[in-house]
Amino acid sequence: MAWITKNAGTMQIDRREEPYLSDETRAKLEAEVIPRYATRQAATLPVLHEIQHQHNWIPYQALEEAAEFLGLSAGEVIDCATFYEEFFLHPKGRHLVQMCQSLSCELCGHEPILEKIQQKLDIMPGETTDDDRVTLMTVECLGSCGTAPALMIDGTLHENVTWEQAKRLLDDLA
Amino acid sequence: MALAEPVLLKRIPPPPWGNVADRKLVTYSDYVATGGYESLKKSLEMPPGELVDLVKASELRGRGGAGFSAGLKWSFLPAPDGERRYLAVNADESEPGTFKDRLLIDFDPHLLIEGIAICCHACQLDTAYIYIRGEYHHQARVLEASLTEAYDNRIFGPNSQLGQINGRDVHCYVHRGAGAYICGEETGLLESLEGKRGWPRIKPPFPAVAGLFQRPTVINNVETLADLPDILSRGVDWFRSIGRASTLGENVPGSYGPKLYGVSGHVNIPGVYEEELGVPMSQLIEKHCGGMRNGKKYKAAVPGGISMGVLGTDQYDAELDFDIGRRYNVLGLGTAGVIVMDEDTDMVAVTRNIARFFSHESCGQCTPCREGSGWVYQMLCRIEQGDGKYKDLDLLDEIARSMGAMPGTTICGLADGTNWAVRTILEKFRDEFESRCTASLVQVGVPSSA
Secondary structure (H helix, E strand, O other), X not given: OOOOOOOHHHOOOOOOOOOOOOHHHHHHHHXXXXXXXXXXXXXXXXXXXXXXXXXXOOOHHHHHHHHHHHOOOHHHHHHHHOOOOOOOOOOOOOEEEEEEOOHHHHHOOHHHHHHHHXXXXXXXXOOEOOOOOEEEEEEOOOOOHHHOOOEEEOXXXXXXXXXXHHHHHHHHOO | OOOOOOXXXXXOOOOOOOOHHHOOOOOHHHHHHOOOOHHHHHHHOOXXXXXXXXXXXXXXXOOOOOOOEHHHHHHOOOOOOOOOOEEEEEEOOOOOOOOXXXXXXXXXXXXXXXXXXXXXXXXXXXXEEEEEOOOOHHHXXXXXXXXXHHHHOOOOEOOOOOOEEOOEEEEEEEEEOOOOHHXXXXXXXXXXXXXXXXXXXXXXXXXXXXXXXXXXXXXXXXHHHHHHHHHHHHOHHHHXXXXXXXXXXXXXXOEEOEEEEEEEEOEOOOEEEEEEOOEEHHHHHHHHXXXXXXXXXXXXXXXXXXXXXXXXXXXOOOEEOOOHHHHHOOOOOOOOEEEEEEOOXXXXXXXXXXXXXXXXXXXXXXXXXXXXXXHHHHHHHHHXXXXXXXXXXXXXXXXXXXXXXXXXXXXXOHHHHHHHHHHHHHHHOHHHHHOOOEOOOOOOOOOOOX
């Protein structure tokens, strides 16, 4: 739910010496991404994608660094980042398992598969396993309605998924 | 006239398509070898204004859901003043039931890229952004690779075939979203492109006048742009010979051209099929999809993405064109993502699923939508569990109506989607809801079948 405000006022901020946005990344973004847009703010989504790609999630300190890089206030970047579901502002597992729960997938039987995945991983959607291996999420429509049910693991879409296949895929995750 | 051969899907094999990784992509050389980029050459010989008139004359209507005339939309742009003008390609395909744009990008991205180049020339736009949803990881990579090919072959970039527009080289970029359905709404998409939360803007000003970075902007769906090369190569008369005029009156725009129908749910062979506009749903299911799954009977169907409402059991033969809304008590054709449901489907569960989607995807800007969609979802959960009261059904109808039926209660159309979906199912399948409810004061012992 994009509109639920997060408890930014009372949150603990973990900081580290080494910047999340390295000089190398900054130079790359400056050369490849910034010239694409009329304002620096428009590069917010690509910059956040890059940070998440490198660090698996987006720590608060990285949001501040992104704001400084883009010439914005931290508030403007946080305002943007909290809106989008694909930006993880809390640590997530090494692997991300997303099960589609929209209408076509429900009609084609996603529920028994999801239940078995929950049992196997011993977590509910939105949670991460104790060993930080897998984060399970339910998502709305992966655009795979014709090949439902759909399961996305680390950005790779698996279509017409059966429990046997899902089980194999989960076993293969390191 | 019926569609003799596939047009948009001419380079794409029929389903089933197998897994994403095994699909054979149409590369630049494959595309050119099959007549690709000829239409772009043809369009570059025409003055931009003539091109806009041509698309207007074809009566091409937007394929993204609203069905607004593409040529008319283009003609709203002010005259070029030498400053930047933008094209935003809407590839934020997030409506449940819709997967047609993904297929085009998966197999034939150059068809889209050629359409973009034609549009840039017609409307004198110097920068194009393809806004693709965050979940389409593979498709974003495909587009990046295909755009590199296009740059290498001088479709875009310095010294390109398009030359300079507004005194600048023409560029096309991929911009990835990050998981928000509302960014498919045109002004929400612009906000997201500007690096803000995807909150739809109040119109006017319309994007044609003050869109991206407050400059004139055209926003078109992937399939709309993919129609352009064939309109140019085969002509307006060919395009208008497919589909049909409106049956509702002379001044109502007709439904012309080929259309991609994404069929999913309880059919034997789900997939994306190309047909003329106005094809009856029964024909789509029986001719292309191999009939209903497991020999079951048809019960209901969503005509074009879940925000459009539901076709009832007696509307199996509904013709899927832009007039569908006025004829069959649904919101419209939408994206033509047809979700078919068989006789065993629990319509209360379907409504609950749809309501959850909208309550989850409401951007939270307007109170009626933010609060109303959540209330509707909670009530439907209660009814599904057998705890509903009869009066809940009237309340449900009332909330849905006050969310979206009255124009002007919300900024964008998301609330209307919730309203139409909930209300049409409630109207057409009320007995199913009633059998789950009990009277409010006296428990009459209706067994809950949940």
